[in-house]
């Protein structure tokens with residue numbers, strides 16, 4: 001578990017400060033126990049008897065986390081051929097990997113379907129036509145855009161007028177192609193967005209999905225995608241997973257009774273790993289300035305938008321905890337900013353902090369999803385290492401990049 005006790009932040013049974021000392025900063029730290037408990041909570045909340053969790057590894061592709069989920073019986077939602085390849089390499093069962101690409105080239109389908117033997121979830125009519133030409137008389141899944149979208153930011157909404165999925169008014173074209181190429185539509189899928197805290201859009205989308213699935217005779221699974229949100233701000237109301245799970249199970253049960261048994265698939269990413277990770281950074285500079293008579297504080301740290309882009313990209317909120325001053329009175333309001341050459345390089349705006357000084361370690365909380373996996377080498381800076389904590393054990397699972405790593409693809413140096 002990740003939490004504060006007295007003045008210290010603990011990750012599992014270890015003090016965050018000690019992890020930072022051992023592995024240096026910046027460093028991503030994940031708590032395996034939290035991953036496991038999130039997975040179990042999800043499975044228990046959705047009481048459908050034939051449920052398959054397909055972990056969306058775009059959220060976090062740390063190998064230790066993937067192996068943990070594999071051992072729990074999870075499948076994999078892969079959005080690139082390389083994610084599918086990694087899943088197979090790590091021993092995820094082929095039939096429990098679904099490749100949901102967007103703007104997919106023929107070469108990618110040849111690789112994923114032809115070489116890896118992984119089921120393709122088709123995102124457009126054009127892709128279905130090309131799929132049919134390449135792989136006639138095979139199984140396929142179709143991604144439906146149900147005209148309903150939701151998400152924590154407009155960039156995270158994928159249903160409605162977006163580039164994703166087959167629109168409802170294209171279904172006749174789908175049926176024609178399915179007939180012409182003698183395809184078997186075994187899966188009907190949707191993913192309406194990410195970071196959703198309200199159950200209703202999921203249920204509305206599921207109803208649309210069921211309406212589509214009832215028009216095909218070979219459907220084996222309904223996949224309602226991921227998008228289950230987590231609270232990032234204190235006081236934010238969590239998604240009512242019990243309610244959503246119960247209602248979803250009822251809907252799919254009803255479908256199964258009428259049209260024959262189907263599996264229910266969900267593709268959570270953020271829900272599984274979001275609150276299981278923190279980014280530990282060290283304060284390197286404290287800048288106090290006066291602007292129009294008001295004090296402004298910038299707490300500068302040894303990381304930035306290159307390691308955690310969510311605040312810069314989405315204006316996302318992450319709580320910040322001074323890991324060894326956790327119970328000190330919060331007397332400072334500061335922007336926690338990084339070392340990247342951009343004014344948008346923020347990790348937190350207006351964070352409430354205790355009096356911090358150079359050398360203090362801060363934890364950027366809830367950074368387990370879309371943290372490392374969206375990181376970059378911008379400004380020619382290396383990515384941080386990743387460590388996984390399990391109780392009192394701690395393991396380095398991805399090393400810090402080096403200068404040589406940064407140049408490893410350059411042909412002439």
Ligand SMILES: Cc1ncc(COP(=O)(O)O)c(C=O)c1O
Pocket residue numbers: 056058059077079100191193194195225226227228267268269270271369
């Ligand atoms: C197809 C698909 N499934 C599942 C997910 C996982 O979303 P989340 O991490 O919000 O659960 C995504 C992410 O956007 C996705 O594109």
